[in-house]
Amino acid sequence: MLAWPVNVIFRPERLVSVDAADEGRGWTRSVAEGSRLTAVYSLNLILYAAPLTLAGFGISDGAETSAAFLTSLATNSAFLLVGTLLTFGTFHVGIVLSGASEGVIRSLRAVTYSTGVYLALAYTLVWYVATTPATSVAADLLIGLQADFLYYFIDWLGADLQLPGGRPEPVDPAGLSAAGQSALLLLALAGLYYLYVLYVGGRIGHGANPVQAGIATAFVLVSPVVYAVSIILFSLYA
């Protein structure tokens, strides 16, 4: 248990290395390993979503019943769950297409830890930045970054679309507070760890060579592009 935080910070590849004792030999072992990973992920999901919900995030005013709490817990978990499913889908497709796949369970292991730990941290940081007055410039920078990303593809496709609030004004980063700067820094590091764990999950878990693992990781990186283009096309033609 003490080794876990050390692994998270210093040796993330340990998180995705498979013990021979846990190795999927037949359906029984695979189901056992899949269940264990699901349990680990669920615990991480609750650790991520519970503080948000307890802080009142996603709970409508006046609703203080346990049902309202559970509903908002499920809603808050859903964001990370969607992120996990997108990561899992794109990563596994990438690893299959690169010809290195050794089974779904190994992808599940890589994705469980990359999203359950590092993506959850990234989401928490985004939530912190968005809700803390001291980090408002950092929040504006993040919103501007997202809008610029979407507008890049809107312009590229020549679509006549506007995001709610229009094109954001350029944000002057000189106003970044120390807290905002630290949050952005941690966010960048969480992103790097998230991608690194996926890469190393391909290398160790699937025995992929650097190119194959790179392809699988690139597939995950491409997923926001696919998402952006999809919603633009959906808005145009649906």
Next chain:
Amino acid sequence: MTQNDAPTTDSTETDADNEPAQPAAGTENGVEAATEGDERSSPVPETDPDVLHRTSPLLQPTFALIGTVVVLALVSVGVVWTRPDLVGGIEFAELVINGIVILAALLLVRLGVTLLVLWRTTYTIHEEGFKKEYELAYHSKSRELPVEQLRGREYERGRFETVFDCATIRLLTGGTDRSLGFIEFVHIPDPDEVGKSISQVRKRYERRNS
């Protein structure tokens, strides 16, 4: 962030495919004499007749890796410092430089611990199997692979290992991955001698059980 260097040479062979083992050069009755002036390779205590070979990892590849991390971090910081426009201005440059420094510090801590562990690690090949052990700051750990569990071995020589003339040998069991079911002799300065001793132990085991 991985501990091992990028491999340039990598081969796996099953032990059953090995040539009949010959006693290693410079050995007598399968027990090697310690090489004078090379303390980290093959210093076998003659008091233990079961030990065929004992060796310790070379530290130079890890030192080289540490040097590489420091140089890369300094170069990256230098580039961002002199050309902040590359990352979107001076405010972002500060952010990126902090990120580089944190990542480099994490890597250096990790490599420092690796270095300490390697410094205190010994690999032993004896009649009954293969052992890796280290003792550091009142903490000791050993892992032993019985010879009857040996299914194959993997030889790897990374770039830094090529430069410093050493290699890594993994002894594999029935497990298909490299976690619980293998033992790793990292950065050993005498891979050929180790390979011969492994074959020798395996051969003797088969002879005893035939």
